[in-house]
Amino acid sequence: xxxxxxxxxxxxxxxxxxxxxLFLNFRPSKNEINNKILLKNLxxxxxxxxxxxxxxxxxxxxxxxxxx
Numbered sequence: 001x002x003x004x005x006x007x008x009x010x011x012x013x014x015x016x017x018x019x020x021x022l023f024l025n026f027r028p029s030k031n032e033i034n035n036k037i038l039l040k041n042l043x044x045x046x047x048x049x050x051x052x053x054x055x056x057x058x059x060x061x062x063x064x065x066x067x068x
Contacts, residue, residue, distance in 0.1 A: 033057075 040054040 036054060036057055040050060040057055043050055043054065
């Protein structure tokens with residue numbers, strides 16, 4: 001039979017792991033513009049031709065209305 005201490009430890013561990021997972025996957029800074037800037041920097045570093053959408057992207061721009 002499982003004692004209560006083990007159950008408490010398991011549920012606390014499960015809760016901490018769940019909070020860590022949610023923090024990593026639902027960060028407010030994780031958005032489409034940051035992903036495009038990252039892709040643009042990667043392609044520039046590899047000396048690959050950039051698509052038109054990424055050429056118009058400014059690294060300092062974080063307002064999505066400026067890109068439309």
